[in-house]
Amino acid sequence: MTKTRNAARASGVVATVSIAALLVAGCTRDSSAGGPGADDSASPGITDDSISIGISSPLSGATAGPGSCTIAGLDSYIEAKNAAGGFEFGDGKTRQVDFTYLDDVYDPAKAVSNFRQLLNDNMFAYVGALGTPTNAAVMPIAEEEEVPQVLLTTGARTFSSDQDAHPWTTGFVPTYATEGRAFGELLANANQPLTVATLAQNDDFGQSYLDGLNEAIEGSQVKIVASATYEPTDTTLDAQVTELAASKADVLMSAVSVTPLQVGVLTKAQSLGWLPRIFLPSNTSTPGTILQPGGAAAYPAVYTPSFSKNPNSPAFANDEDVKAYNDAFQKYGSKIATTYTPHCAWSYAEGAVLDQAFQGMKEPTREAFMTSLKSISGFQAPLLLDGITVDTTTKDDAAISTVQLVQYDGQAAFKPVSAY
Amino acid sequence: MATTTAPRSTTGTASSATARWKGIAAVGVLAVALVVAPLVSSPYINYQLSSIAVFAVAILGLNIVMGYTGQVSLGQSAFLGLGAYIAAYGILHGWPGPLTLLLCAVVPAVVGMLVALAAARLRGLALAMITLALPIVGVPLARRFDEFTGGSQGQVVSWLRAPESIGLANDQWRYYVVVLIAVVAFVLARNLVRGRIGRSFAIVKENEAVALSMGVSPYRTKVLAFTIASLLGGVSGFMYLAIVQYTSPETLVFATSINLVAAMVIGGSASIVGTVLGAVYYVLVPVLAGQVNSSRTALISGAVLLAVLFLLPAGLVSLPRRLARLRSSRGRPPQPPAHPTTSDEAAQPASAPPAATTDQHS
Known part of the structure; x- marks a missing residue:
């Protein structure tokens, strides 16, 4: 009795092992991750009518305030543009942007995990993430997988100072x-x-x-x-x-x-x-x-x-860009970030830079995206102060490489500085 | 890992033979699953599985000092970070991998032992404070000694690429390396806690006076437990660097320690299987919370934590027993429910002390 049961168990094990062996032999991992509808030459995450963009920033923990804003501003720009019909691309097509954001609590291990998750879900490019250690951890993987990790919201020089060595990574905000x-x-x-x-x-x-x-x-x-x-x-x-x-x-x-x-x-x-x-x-x-x-x-x-206008300041209340930002933020971004930090305005401007890069993109590939992104110069993005422009053509500095000094006016705002 | 189901007695009765077959079958299935999983999964899944292995080893160390020996440690992340930094330093200076792994085990163990030699004289809150100081001191040290640690920008270490001849992808190769280390660590730890040393851990946890009367030195036992915990913490740091390929002061922040403690309690204190479940919880719950709502991950994780602690005070490892008891109590309502405090007690056949039959089911 026991013997037959043991025999049955043993054959069960053998069966499991053989099934597993068959699995190993039969299932080779699908390494080409092209999305449905994409033609052979297109990179993952882009089809004729959509493109997917991902970000991982701290949404909880000590840096949640700025972290949420790096997502909220970008989300406002993207969703407003999606609602207005979509983004024009250099190849003549109009696409909707699928924007996915994840929380990494400023933890490098979680940022890597999130980046891998986004890649797994067919992300085309990783845009605007906040944090020096989190982005430093992601950078080698982005290079290995040849995925754009661009317009990062960190002032550390690592991400911008040597773009020949790190061709898939660029910073957005001025360095410290x-x-x-x-x-x-x-x-x-x-x-x-x-x-x-x-x-x-x-x-x-x-x-x-x-x-x-x-x-x-x-x-x-x-x-x-x-x-x-x-x-x-x-x-x-x-x-x-x-x-x-x-x-x-x-x-x-x-x-x-x-x-x-x-x-x-x-x-x-x-x-x-x-x-x-x-x-x-x-x-x-x-x-x-x-x-x-x-x-x-x-x-x-x-x-x-x-380098950015404060959308809450009365000085800019009649500015067209500020009005557009406030409308979009009210509708979309306020669900993600409840309090304002400048990062909200920065990431909104970043959305416009992304838009520029899309417009110059001749082919639906990551290479074409990087080429287009790195050839923007003299672009006056919305919410940037007058005289500050985006220039991505330098090989050793962030997309915005100039700042203006402003002076506290004693109440709740800043005024321009002329001299000491 | 699933070796806990293996039988202990080797008497030739039919039932123990059945149990042994059952155990061997379970180990076999698990081993096959561990070997096959990376071959059919995406790099993302492999990264998550590897992360579970990494944090399982860190939690295993914590479980030895907290779950089995009953001492509070809030400093495990410091040893994890120390291990990761040693590994990074070693790899960047071209030391061979096995030597680096050895140092990642030995150096944190020595540091842990030195701390424990002083700290183990204390107990309760005082001991908790000492261990709490480790990550709090460690983070500024890691920032300041930037010629060793890379400062607050951390260090990227690209290593452990799959050898060309094997034909595996990098993520699969790294998975096999960390899972192999984890399996070895778990088998050794299982043997440790089931043997003489494990019994001395248990008696020190139960009552130090009794331990003394039996010739077991509580002080030495505690130092040993801390040393083993630090050793495992250092090894998990090596594994961390193997899969994340990056280390920075954020690796050893205090929040990681607290999360590891929470994961250990949720998985099941003083339980090998519970340790693995705790690591699964540690890695997967933030991911699942992010799927539900990325802006509310902290809230969702907290709610899950409370839910588990209310419903399963002895941790996830007690779930099958809890379900069985619910089923039997529904069949025969008058039977008093057992008192689920620790899985040590729970591991015994459910003998219900009448005094403890309070409002467990209300």
Whole structure:
């Protein structure tokens, strides 16, 4: 009895093994992932009437605010254009864009997983993702699979500085060094002896700002008289600010990326009676969350780099692009991002750059897309400040490589800066 | 992995022979499935399966120190990150793979042992605080020593390509490497927790005074458990680098530790099968939540976590038993339900202490 049962079990195992062996022999993995309806020459993810675009950004966790905005702005542009009939392509066809977005919680392993998932679902190109470590993890796979990973919302130089080595990757927003350089130029052009104190995050984020500043002030009358660094995990920067205040420098460059710490710097310096002119990075200069709580109105001037219009500012209320953005955002983007960060405006502009790239695309392939994307120059994308244009033809810089310095007006907005 | 179903006794009775056949069959089917899966799956599926193997090993370490020995550890991500950084350093400097793997096991084990030598004198919250400090100290260290770690931009390491002669794709080759390491780790861990050392873990968890009276040093046992957990954490770091091909300070953030602890509890504390289920949960729930609504992944994951803890307090591993009990209690309502606290107890045949028959079913 037992014997027959055992025999039955054993034959069951044998059967399973043989089925498995047949599977191995019979099912070779389908490596060509061309979508239905695509002709042989087309890349995956594009058909005669649709193209699929993917993104993975943090939608939960500490960077959820900017992360959601990198999706919401892009989604607003794409859905509004889809609703208006679709995108015109260089090959004469009109296509709808399928936009898929995933949450990676700023975790590189999840970003890789999401990227693989999007590829599995026939993504044509990966556009606009936020985050330095997450994009760095995705970059080698994009290269290996020859998938465009473009217009990234990160100021790290890795993604733009050597486009011959990384032909499938481009950055969109100005690099951190560009921001630091813009500030250095303002000081150097003042043509007077100035002393500068710097406070920077102790990593390549902070170092990029310092590099940019140093490049610009080289040979001028501007001198750095005090420097301090901090760790993003620090709970307060009071010690660093006190040390810098002792230098009585005319100017403070506060390359701090953490919102509460930046507020702390602004409140601490004035409580010590030190009122320098201050430079803040574009990431941490939002009036509502940083300048007003930090009492920035007390300082003689607070500068920050900018390249986009703030759609909530009354100064731009009658601007056509801002109106179009606000309508589209109300209808589509507000479901994804609830609070405004500049990333919403940036990613909307990014949608327009993508549109340009589509218009120049002569064939439905990823190669043609990259060629077209890298030949845009002098393009005035919506929501960019006047005088700032998109130029993707350089081999060593992001799509937007210039910034304008703006100055806090003491309330809830910025005004242009002419000179120091 | 499924070796837990293998029989322990080798007496020649008919029933144990049947059980043994059953076990061998289960192991055979599982082995075939593990071997065949990557050949018929897409690179994406292979990446997910490989991720499950990676985090299963990290959770296995955590389970040894928390589930089996009953000590709190909130620092597992630090060892995972340490392993990943050692692997990255080794590969970028051209060290041979096996040597790198060995170092990824030994160095974190030594670090874990040094920490444990001090920390294991403490218990409860104090111990939790010490382990909590590891990832919190680790992240700024990883950012600061950028000549070793690549700073906050991390390090891309392109390696472990499939040898030309084998004819496998890279994702399949990496899958086989990490799954092989995981299977070895699980077999060793299973033997460990079922043997003398496992029994000393259990008695230390139960009552340290009793352990002392039996000649088992609670201190040494705890240090050993921590060392093994750190070793497995380091090995999982090596595997992490094998599939992600990238490491950065984000690898060792504290949130990863907490998520690993949650996954361990959800899978089933002090259970080998539960460890695998926990890893499946860790990898798949965020993916599934993203399928439902990408903007609400944290909310959905949290809801799933609460649901599992309410419905299956002993973890996913207790699901079959829970279903069986529901079925039998529906047949015979007066029978009191068993008390599901840990799977250690649950592993015994369901003997229901009357005192514990509270409102489990309400």
